[in-house]
Amino acid sequence: MVDKKLSGAGLRGQSAGETALCTVGKSGSGLTYCGYDVADLAENATFEEVAYLLFNGELPTAAQLDGYKNELMSLRDLPQALKEVFQRIPRDAHPMDVMRTGCSFLGNLEPEVDFTQQYNAANRLLAAFPAIMCYWYRYSHDGVDIECTTDEDSLAGHFLKLLNGKAPSEQHRRVMDVSLILYAEHEFNASTFTARVCASTLSDMFSCITGAIGSLRGPLHGGANEAAMEMIQQFSSPEDAKIKMAGMLERKEKIMGFGHAIYRTSDPRNVIIKAWSEKLAHEFGDTSLYDISVACEEFMWDTKKLFCNADFFHASAYHFMGIPTKLFTPIFVCSRLTGWAAHVMEQRANNRIIRPSADYVGAEPRKVVPIGER
């Protein structure tokens, strides 16, 4: 076998196509969506404005945003047949499997018949994902058959109200909105690339998104926010965190929420969600989990020069908002759907089937030996 790093394993450093949607790790600006710095968007825009930007290439005017939010609000409810599917999915199912099934089943009920419907399909999924996640969760965990619509006009507020059965605080609504902005888009990451490969065969939007959910589920990608939470909760103090992490590194275990395939010294999303995590820790009235998280960050930088990616401080931030750990990665789906769908549309607009080659490292040509003689 060839050395992983020398062989360009994982397609690292190779361009696999063009995009006008996003830059990751370009000098001078860490992460941009359609030319806007993510920090600027997180400070001065809402998630719906970002979704509109990714789908249309420009930020909306006030009137366009109003119309777009109304459209999304009208698309939130779930068909009865989909609710019945969720009623049969067990409580101990993984919520990412529920998201995958929800997306796929909706594609049976409301298929994207041709590409003129691509915006409708993307907006339908964007509007329906919070209910897809919360309907199953509340039914299987609390035995409640919830209403899938709310009067919250933002997706952030809508999700929190579906989950908790009451309107969120202004601060929680804002943090969730920022979180959705931070997770919305990230160039040719594994799940987006999955969606683009699927789109390149001229498949439908629901198939592309279903595949992308499967890719995001893994702990090396979106699943890291959930895995980071499980790890942090095992640490009793900052000192304990450092001792246990040293052991994990010695055993060559991956520390979830650290490192990145593209960024080399920091992930620009981290500083933003970390600041919100600190604010939420004070509101929560117990900063110990935040303090442990900061100790993890310091330890990993000091020992391995590895930094927190977007997932690490999302774990504590979501926890302080009372969100169950198993819903962390599904929230990522609710946000990243915008990036995935925008990439599917971009791929379709200038398509050639994605079909790379492989370097063959198997057996030399040989003849089949009759089965009785092997």
Ligand SMILES: CC(=O)SCCNC(=O)CCNC(=O)[C@H](O)C(C)(C)COP(=O)(O)OP(=O)(O)OC[C@H]1O[C@@H](n2cnc3c(N)ncnc32)[C@H](O)[C@@H]1OP(=O)(O)O
């Ligand atoms: C939103 C997102 O999807 S962000 C990513 C979320 N994923 C995680 O947090 C999972 C933990 N992190 C990782 O597994 C990796 O850093 C990845 C998958 C994100 C990137 O993988 P790669 O591009 O292969 O990492 P990279 O080439 O920078 O690795 C360099 C070295 O650091 C090590 N390393 C990288 N990240 C970690 C980590 N989190 N913990 C321990 N060691 C690590 C690698 O094992 C490698 O060591 P080696 O040279 O001995 O083989």
Ligand SMILES: O=C([O-])CC(=O)C(=O)O
């Ligand atoms: O770009 C990547 O490889 C992973 C990532 O941070 C993301 O998808 O947000």
